[in-house]
Amino acid sequence: SPSTPRRPVGSRAALSAVRGDADVRATLKSADAALRGLFAAYAKASPTRGVQILTFEDVLALCGDFDIAPSLVDADTLLALYRVVEKQKKARGLAYAQFLDLLALVARAALLDELATDAACVNALLFRWGLADPVRLEGLRRG
Numbered sequence: 001s002p003s004t005p006r007r008p009v010g011s012r013a014a015l016s017a018v019r020g021d022a023d024v025r026a027t028l029k030s031a032d033a034a035l036r037g038l039f040a041a042y043a044k045a046s047p048t049r050g051v052q053i054l055t056f057e058d059v060l061a062l063c064g065d066f067d068i069a070p071s072l073v074d075a076d077t078l079l080a081l082y083r084v085v086e087k088q089k090k091a092r093g094l095a096y097a098q099f100l101d102l103l104a105l106v107a108r109a110a111l112l113d114e115l116a117t118d119a120a121c122v123n124a125l126l127f128r129w130g131l132a133d134p135v136r137l138e139g140l141r142r143g
Contacts, residue, residue: 010077010080010081010084010105010109011084012084014084014105014108015084015085015088015101015105017118018101018104018105018108018118018122019101019104021104021118021119023117023118023119024104024118024119024122026119027119027122027123027126028100028103028104028122028126031126031131031132034126034131034132034133034134034137035099035100035103035126035131035132036096037134037137038062038131038132038137039052039054039096039099040052041137041141042054042058042059042061042062043058044058046091046092046093048091048092049091049093049095051095052095052096053092053093053094053095054093054094054099055092055093056078056079056082059078059082059094059102060075060078063078063106065140066129066130066131066136066140067129068106068110068125068129072106072110072111072125072129073106073109073110077109078106081102081105081106081109082094082102084105085098085101085102085105086098088101103122103125103126103131104118104121104122106125107121107122107124107125108121108122110125111124111125
């Protein structure tokens with residue numbers, strides 16, 4: 001049987017898809033407090049934007065700590081997804097809302113072959129990989 005075409009993972013179309021998916025948004029919202037804690041643990045103050053941001057190096061550190069890179073996605077894929085999200089604001093680094101977009105894209109890129117929907121991918125990333133687990137974050141902080 002002909003294989004179904006893969007949905008693009010690192011594109012503006014993919015970003016629009018996850019942004020417009022109510023289930024993805026609801027899944028991210030359900031973990032908002034934990035994800036804000038996670039963001040704050042890795043973010044630093046932007047010299048130009050007056051908000052906390054994640055640089056690509058911060059994202060790489062976070063994904064390494066949670067066994068997302070290179071287990072689920074490699075650094076090249078991560079960089080491509082980061083750039084898609086970062087370009088939307090035309091400023092360096094990701095603020096919190098963009099961080100959520102990136103998580104959704106990473107989940108989609110890593111798990112879409114295995115799971116049926118983008119929301120299921122996000123759910124797996126948050127809960128199976130522990131991104132939404134404050135206890136896991138606390139353990140990493142203590143090292």
